[in-house]
Amino acid sequence: xxxxxxxxxxxxxxxxxxxxxxxxxxxxxxxxxxxxxxxxxxxxxxxxxxxxxxxxxxxxxxxxxxxxxxxxxxxxxxxxxxxxxxxxxxxxxxxxxxxxxxxxxxxxxxxxxxxxxxxxxxxxxxxxxxxxxxxxxxxxxxxxxxxxxxxxxxxxxxxxxxxxxxxxxxxxxxxxxxxxxxxxxxxxxxxxxxxxxxxxxxxx
Amino acid sequence: xxxxxxxxxxxxxxxxxxxxxxxxxxxxxxxxxxxxxxxxxxxxxxxxxxxxxxxxxxxxxxxxxxxxxxxxxxxxxxxxxxxxxxxxxxxxxxxxxxxxxxxxxxxxxxxxxxxxxxxxxxxxxxxxxxxxxxxxxxxxxxxxxxxxxxxxxxxxxxxxxxxxxxxxxxxxxxxxxxxxxxxxxxxxxxxxxxxxxxxxxxxxxxxxxxxxx
Numbered sequence: 001x002x003x004x005x006x007x008x009x010x011x012x013x014x015x016x017x018x019x020x021x022x023x024x025x026x027x028x029x030x031x032x033x034x035x036x037x038x039x040x041x042x043x044x045x046x047x048x049x050x051x052x053x054x055x056x057x058x059x060x061x062x063x064x065x066x067x068x069x070x071x072x073x074x075x076x077x078x079x080x081x082x083x084x085x086x087x088x089x090x091x092x093x094x095x096x097x098x099x100x101x102x103x104x105x106x107x108x109x110x111x112x113x114x115x116x117x118x119x120x121x122x123x124x125x126x127x128x129x130x131x132x133x134x135x136x137x138x139x140x141x142x143x144x145x146x147x148x149x150x151x152x153x154x155x156x157x158x159x160x161x162x163x164x165x166x167x168x169x170x171x172x173x174x175x176x177x178x179x180x181x182x183x184x185x186x187x188x189x190x191x192x193x194x195x196x197x198x199x200x201x202x203x204x
Numbered sequence: 205x206x207x208x209x210x211x212x213x214x215x216x217x218x219x220x221x222x223x224x225x226x227x228x229x230x231x232x233x234x235x236x237x238x239x240x241x242x243x244x245x246x247x248x249x250x251x252x253x254x255x256x257x258x259x260x261x262x263x264x265x266x267x268x269x270x271x272x273x274x275x276x277x278x279x280x281x282x283x284x285x286x287x288x289x290x291x292x293x294x295x296x297x298x299x300x301x302x303x304x305x306x307x308x309x310x311x312x313x314x315x316x317x318x319x320x321x322x323x324x325x326x327x328x329x330x331x332x333x334x335x336x337x338x339x340x341x342x343x344x345x346x347x348x349x350x351x352x353x354x355x356x357x358x359x360x361x362x363x364x365x366x367x368x369x370x371x372x373x374x375x376x377x378x379x380x381x382x383x384x385x386x387x388x389x390x391x392x393x394x395x396x397x398x399x400x401x402x403x404x405x406x407x408x409x410x411x412x413x414x415x416x417x
Contacts, residue, residue: 101371109368144382
């Protein structure tokens with residue numbers, strides 16, 4: 001990948017800083033998945049069309065996968081930069097832990113409710129709560145960070161050299177494309193699954 | 205609007221009357237919170253800081269609320285009353301508001317015992333703590349009522365509610381603990397107020413979708 005060879009090394013963190021080009025795009029892609037899922041959920045509540053349920057579910061699914069990857073890559077970065085696998089001082093990671101717990105419960109909700117319009121709407125409402133929870137817990141973790149954890153890491157300034165920015169944008173584009181493809185594949189699979197089940201019920 | 209307020213008042217009164225006659229929920233919450241505080245005394249090594257004690261008080265509050273919330277729609281479910289309520293000629297969000305008022309009152313009752321007990325067992329209360337608890341009650345009741353309705357529609361009701369509720373309660377705990385121990389409680393109290401507002405509006409708006417068949 002471009003990022004590894006071309007981008008200048010960070011003066012403070014050296015080579016390990018390169019995980020930035022993977023970690024941050026993955027995190028942003030996870031947000032995109034959650035946001036897309038909530039948008040589809042909103043459309044479902046609005047129009048009542050069944051297909052949005054599956055789309056929302058798939059988007060959240062992709063978001064959770066990328067969220068888990070964010071936790072893993074962030075944890076590796078934390079180990080290399082600060083010597084610990086987990087630091088409560090890193091606000092983004094804490095936020096992702098909260099979101100990961102939240103969206104795992106989303107799956108629990110889906111699996112323990114009978115399929116039907118009730119489940120579609122309940123999941124949609126819960127997905128909407130998630131997208132509101134993102135800024136709220138961001139704020140919470142932020143104000144908690146200023147008082148409960150006095151050390152604040154401000155290594156992600158916006159003043160990136162342009163080569164870094166280019167690499168970052170390329171990685172971000174790549175991640176979003178990957179997520180988009182996964183979303184399409186997963187959606188096609190789930191749709192085929194659904195129609196197969198309907199067909200089987202018709203035959204039975 | 206006055207008809208709406210009348211509906212809400214009637215629904216809240218129904219919940220309070222039911223509780224007054226059956227005495228299911230509030231005594232259980234009281235007993236639970238006092239037992240939890242007793243356990244915390246033994247869980248904390250002697251010489252623990254007041255900050256740790258305050259943190260545990262917040263855990264006790266969240267779990268007591270959870271106990272009350274699992275019972276919030278019990279009567280409706282057992283007698284399939286919810287269908288009747290949904291069919292009633294009133295706005296569905298009035299059901300949510302009435303139920304939320306009831307749950308908030310139960311929580312306040314539980315805390316009227318829990319906070320003095322905490323002051324007696326551990327250390328005196330500050331006004332910031334009391335204000336934060338009051339604000340947190342509103343948020344917990346608002347969001348908890350909606351989630352209880354969601355969980356009531358699933359197979360694993362009592363199991364599902366804590367899973368749905370706890371991630372959403374994390375900001376409440378952050379705000380509450382922050383307001384109780386930080387040097388500038390104002391920003392944390394403001395955050396709790398914001399949380400209440402945002403999630404109350406969201407729950408109020410989305411409750412209709414959760415209860416209709």
